[in-house]
Amino acid sequence: MVTVSEAFYRVLRHHRVTAVFGNPGSNELPFLTGLPKDIPYYMALQEGAAIAMADGYAQASGSTGFVNLHAASGTGNAMGCMTNAASGHTPMVVMAGQQARRYVPVQAMLTNVDPVRLCDPLVKWSGEPLRPEDGPALLSKGLMLASAAPAGVVYLSVPLDDWDEPADEAALAHLLGRRTEAAPVAPQHALDVMVDALEHAAAPALVLGPGTDTEAGHRAAVTLAEHAHLPVWLAPSAPRAPFPTRHPCYRGQLPSAAGAVGEALAGHDVVMVFGAPVFRYHAPSSADFLPPGVALYGVTDDPDEAARAPFGRIVVADPSDALVRVAKAVPHTSRPRPTPRVLPEADTGGPAFSAEAILDAIDRGKSDDAVIALEWTSVDMLRDRLTLTRPRSLYYPAAGGLGWGLPAAVGLRLGCPERPVVALIGDGAMQYTPAALWSAVRHRVPVTFVVCVNTKYHALQEFSEVLHVPEGGYLDIPGIDVLHLARGYGMRAHRAETLDDLTEAVREGMTAEAPRLIEVRQR
Template identity: 35%
Template sequence: MKTVREVTFDLLRRLDLTTIVGNPGSTEETFLKNFPEDFNYILALQECSVVGIADGLSQGLKKPVIVNVHTGAGMGNAMGCILSAFVNKTPLIITAGQQTRDMLLSEPFLTNVEAANFPKPWVKWSHEPARAQDVPGAFMRAYATAIQQPAGPVFLSLPLDDWDQEMEDIDVYRTTSTRTAPDPTRITEFAARINQSKNPVLVYGGDIARSNGWDEGITLAEMVNAPVWNGPFSERISFPENHPLFKGALPAAIGPLSKALHGHDLVVVIGAPVFRYYPWVAGDYLPSGATLLQITDSPYEAAKAVVGDSLVSDSKLAIIELSKLITPRNTQPHAAPESTSKSIILEDIKYPLTAEQLFAVLSEHVPEDYILVQESPSNIPELSRSRLGTICKPDSYYTMGSGGLGWDMPAAVGLAFAEKWSGRNRPVIVIMGDGSFQYSPQAIWTAVQHGLHITIVVPKNEEYGILKSFALLEETPNVPGLDLPGIDIVSLAKGYGAKAHYAEKTEDIHDLFKKALDSKGVTVIEVPIDKHIHALLDD
């Protein structure tokens, strides 16, 4: 006979689940006692950071990661990033301790009441084993559920007295497929409609990146010779933004999105929802005379699409099959958009800099390979127009698809772990608004303790700039709570052990950013920018 712990850890080894990101509490210590030497434990200082770090690590390594948080209260802290992991389709196995089984009826202190219901609907499966001996099997089912498309987080509630219970050394290990191939009849229909279209347009989303379909997506776009847009609020970039066919990111509102697609008779959405709308701006879902095709790995996204015909499939597999049936178009390629001259952006410098000027300065030192993580909502348009924000290589851009602040800082830490462990060693560059910075600053401590290479640039406008843009759109003047005076970013970062600097002049920004990229460790650079509030949506 073995213990539940021994059988479970043997299973985790076979599944290659030997990294646990956590913040332990009393109900988790029985799981973690005599922690095996061949496992890694990554400590984060708050449960939101725990999940965010695991999410970034999982995406960077392209494999599931175990999360371990405290019972009900810890799960409450973690829920914001669990929601983001669900939208990001990240396969996390989230565990939380539960009180002793013998006391559960009376709901003692730290009981996770209705534990399996707590994280719903933001996990694919949620379970508390009925017997201690069911724990290994529950982990196996959790793993199989997490990795199947659409991938996503799952949750296990684990009573603290289960681990030392005896059980037979049963083998619950099994394998399952992880990708969904396209229906042959449906893919043939989609290819025929693309071939018949006079002026098609492509919209790419994060599923293509997750299925490693970067090159295949380029091939399809060039065969169809159609412009390519990023879907609204895309959490990954799946097409090179310096490609002549690239158009930009679609606006996230019904009317403006339809207007951006004007003139096209067929909209082909691959790997993205149809669509992530926000805010409400009335209009037609599609331009007059246009129809839509959607390819997604999620039956849920296919069912809730507001318009169009859907095919449930892995994006890469679908693109491969489509490309076999597409008749290449011999028209001239679209011209690449002209970039704004750096000299124009940086002429007539006045301080504080604009966001566009800051990103132009940073762009002068961008390395050949890097990872960009951004959580500065009010500055996304300026960042996207800069060289720094122009993503040209696969697996180089990450953000949350949920809109929940507090994900990107810890996710950058997880991505930096993945770069270090994989040997790729690309620097992780984070653009973090001063408001966003406050949601998960404690993630910096984990990065410092593990010697990770992260450069965090904070454009500081002392306000929730994105909310002021919404206020203009929604005609809601005098909303309180939108200004953020008196926050010392440098001191906060130094408190967690990072190298931290305040830089206002362009020459100082040049010097500090270059040194941060050339040296290892965690560096935070706080840069004041102007407080210009721009329109949320283009006219």
């Protein structure tokens, strides 16, 4: 007899799920009784950390993340990091348990929290089996939906007494034989319009987002920029870095305010956007979205992103595929080449250092194949000081939800063990999911964590100035000892007293076999 538990793991293998991340409760323990040795289970001490580890793993490995969480309260604790997974289109199945079927009336009396409905605003689909034998089919459906464009999070809730029940073996045989394939491809006539617009534009520009951070998309973006002599921007608050930061066409990241975006793109008559929303705005502005006379064209695989764009001609399709086809079709141009930009010199005075100097020191120490997990949010607009030449080299919380970066770095290294990972974390952001340091130590995941200590909520202090809010010291966060926190979880920790010390510590981390934390003081 094949049990529901055994059937679940067969379905996971069939869909190439290679790891489970979790922070289970009592309702989830029966799922672990059948855990096979070829699918490792990575334990997190907090639910948000489990989500972020699975998020990083899925993005780095190209597989679907699978998370085992406790039901209502556990799901609630995970919601912050789940917003990043949903906004980042990370394929993920979150599976929680629920009371035994014979206890359901009692459960209804004890609580009115429904974890399935709790997740509805964030997930593509949620479900629970009507019969125990329906569970494997719902899992298969969830895995396929999670990876279907636009990829995202699905939620599955399974009663704790289902696992030892007999599976429907005939249905299981069909599940293990079926596949779905779907690649939304832009119609050629829509791309012909974009190619024609580029050929006839006087001063076109290119804006890229996470949807083109693939091997093919990265190459095509460089080819298109060089053939058409296009200045290239990243979309506002982009969670990936899909273009080389030292390329002469690169212009940096667009700001996240309507007026500021308009100013950055002033002087251009055609703007092409691939793989990003049009646009994400964070800072308030009463200015118009774009200067008059600018025509915008875009490609996204998310119909919701296309529908909410306030302007432009948007195609719903695979943005990397569209970018490859447009790059092949656009001929070399006689327009002048963009003038390479020069980054300003950093102030290297200490003992507390400028953000620019810290980033430069890290850049000197990291290897070319290093992956950056960035949750030092106050330096988002300075990320260009990092030399990034390869796709999938930088990851940032897609919805801006803090607590993601530290555990995501662990998942990134597990998902792509051949590339070293450096996590750049603010001292405030570290406090959301510090328990992920334990997971890194427990599973011996060699991530280099660089925690930048400024003893204040720097990003909000900047917004206080924008919004004309008296700051008054409310956003200071003194008294946190980062080194003792890390050592308490069993991690090697070190304070970099000089920029050279920081560079050398990062360089050593490129070949380290265990995780380590470096603290550096920022002014």
